[in-house]
Amino acid sequence: MRSEAFRDLLDGLNSLDLASVTQQDKDEFRRLIFQVGAAHGVSLLGPDERVRTARQLLDEGLPRPEVRDRLMSRFHVGDSQAYRDITAALQIVPKPAGFWDYKSA
CATH class of the missing domain: 1.10.10 (Arc Repressor Mutant, subunit A)
Structure with a gap:
């Protein structure tokens, strides 16, 4: 995957309303995005x-x-x-x- 795709995922995650998902869930999904990015050699940090x-x-x-x-x-x-x-x-x-x-x- 390209870095833009990971950034799009992070932007989409940041735009989610906390009424529909908890901050803890967002943080966990963010960690997963970073792990997959690292596995693909993309640095998002x-x-x-x-x-x-x-x-x-x-x-x-x-x-x-x-x-x-x-x-x-x-x-x-x-x-x-x-x-x-x-x-x-x-x-x-x-x-x-x-x-x-x-x-x-």
Whole structure:
């Protein structure tokens, strides 16, 4: 499989509503995707993916210690690396909703 296919699976998993599946189930399926990716020689554990995940979790309003714990669980990194990823994610300024969606009068 190509890396894009694995990324599509991860994106689909991230978009699932927690009402239909538990966070524990999502984490387990994510681990399975990473294992299959590794078996196919595809590395999905890049720093960009960790930082992007940290930014998503911060945008959802999760406190930093919980974001750290999830990064450590998902990507099998230590707490220092998780905090570095959170710091990098905080450097990314999210676009406010509707900021560029105005119409000129």
